[in-house]
Amino acid sequence: MMQDDPFPAAERILLEIDAVFRKDPKLKEFDIVPVTANHNKSPVLHVEHCLGLESWCVRHVYCYTYHRIMDARQLRSRREDPAMLARLLSGALLINPDVTTFWNMRRELLQAGRLDMQGELHFIAVLLSRKPKCTEAFAHRKWVVRRLLLAGADKDALLEEELQVSRYAADRYPNNYHAWSHRMWCLANLAPATSAILHKEWAASEAWVSSHVSDHSGMQYRQFLLDRLLELKHSVSEDIVDTGRKSIQQLLSHSQNEDNVDFVQSALIKSVGLIASELLLNTDLILRFAGHEALWCHRRYLLVSFKKILNCRTDMNGTGGCRYSSSICVTRSRCAEKLSEAVSSGHVNTENAPLERDQKLSSQELGALDRDLCHLQGAMMWHEAKLISGCQPDELHQQRLAKQHRKWLSHVLKLDVPAVA
Known part of the structure; x- marks a missing residue:
């Protein structure tokens, strides 16, 4: 006492x-x-x-x-x-x-008006420099921001300030879940409906996770951004689309398919391309920085998202909120059948917009989409096999993580990843 x-x-x-x-x-x-x-x-x-x-x-x-x-x-x-x-x-x-x-x-x-709201934000920011993981401080900061919004404060200025504070706190303390959660809250409550801020954060967070390979909280923020980008009703930036297209082709070129795949249906370029580019970045980080479990955990999230995209193949609502089938292995006939049902109901659009009920994909387009999905699924399995085999035998912790990953692929995704010489 x-x-x-x-x-x-x-x-x-x-x-x-x-x-x-x-x-x-x-x-x-x-x-x-x-x-x-x-x-x-x-x-x-x-x-x-x-x-x-x-x-x-x-x-x-x-x-x-x-x-x-x-x-x-x-x-x-x-x-x-x-x-x-x-x-x-x-x-x-x-x-x-x-x-x-x-x-x-x-x-x-x-x-009671005895303290200034803007001054309070400054006080909390200074306090967080010493205690960057303080739950109470972040909760109080959210309360102050809400009060400022009700008073008509500039949303853009508030968002910029909050992003700076959360980034500073994350830099000061590793695996700062509270700082990254605050950043997610800010994007959800302060960011405009446009995708510009998401694109900016996506690019900035790539540099951050590349230099903080053990920080899973930062990677969770990147997962949050990926989900938001996939949910966008309008197109993502051309830079992201181009990067995604190149990443898809890079995955396909490494899968040892005999067929020459020159294109991927436009409906898949945004969703699969984003995940494919992140998978390639994650592969590079795993091989360059051995033994970091956070990278493998992040990879599992990406593979689950990849599996869902491949099984769904199309956005039933035009918003990214579709429901997925449970099996990764979809046969050619089932793929065409499910897609035909979606097209007949008027909910599928390869350009991310609802189709009119009198519009239908041709059998040739269905076959092309089915072919691309089969190639992508095979490329994903081949890429995982190459990654696991690429882990050096002398890196014991990395080998243990790779074995755990193979077991996870088998038990969770039901994938029998082949051995690669």
């Missing part, structure tokens, strides 16, 4: 911290500096937009702020000066941001 520890200098320290936030709008970091002795000078350090608090005074300041805040909370008469209460809460949260009561009291001050 925390004992009462009067500290006369606490109020002065809190005033100095508050003054730093007021005079430096570019303040970006806060940390506790390991100094064990009091040298009769201010323990508050402010250098190059960075705020520090010497460690010798941390316990005393926190004890002081904690007891003052709890006293104010219990009185309920609101006799504590709001400005003073705000300083107490700032000091306490900078030291220990995991106390829900403190954040609730900050919300009360914000609702």
Whole structure:
């Protein structure tokens, strides 16, 4: 239990911290500096937009702020000066941001107009520099953003700021699930309906996961982006389509098919192309950075998505929200039969738009689509076999992960991956 520890200098320290936030709008970091002795000078350090608090005074300041805040909370008469209460809460949260009561009291001050909403976002950003995985801070940040939206704040400016903060937090702490979840929330609630931001994030996240190959939270964000791109009603950018087309052809060229495949139906280029390009990137990362389980887990997600696309072959609603069959191995006749049913009902469009009921694919087009799907399925199996065989025998952890992957392919996807010399 925390004992009462009067500290006369606490109020002065809190005033100095508050003054730093007021005079430096570019303040970006806060940390506790390991100094064990009091040298009769201010323990508050402010250098190059960075705020520090010497460690010798941390316990005393926190004890002081904690007891003052709890006293104010219990009185309920609101006799504590709001400005003073705000300083107490700032000091306490900078030291220990995991106390829900403190954040609730900050919300009360914000609702009463005693604190500025934009200033609160700045305070949280500085706090996250020291505690980048703080759940309470991200939850409070979402609350503030919602309030700003209700007040008519600029969505684009808010989105840009939130993306910067979440990226900074993710860089500061590995596997920062809370930062990446906040980023997903921002795209879902702040991003415009257009696909431009998704394309930008897709390109940026590729560079990020390529340099953080053990960070599965970052790869989960990439999976989120992939799902959103596949759900787009309108076309993705030409760059993504071209990359996807080249990736598909690269997969097919490595599958040792005797037939020369010159095209893939346009309905599949966006969906299969996106997944194929990500599979090739994932293959490159697995072979270059051996022994990282996060890469293999990400691959399994991609293969499940690939399987669903191949089995569905078409978007029943024009939105990416179709339902998939359970078997990966679809025969030529079943493929044509299922696609014919979809075309007859007027829900299939190779250009991602609903067909009129009097429009039907010809038997030649059905056969071409069926042929492409068979090639893609074979290419996927061949690619997995090449990857597993390409893992070096002297990399024991990589070999173990490859064996687990082969077992997963067999038991989950029901694929008997052939051995490749």
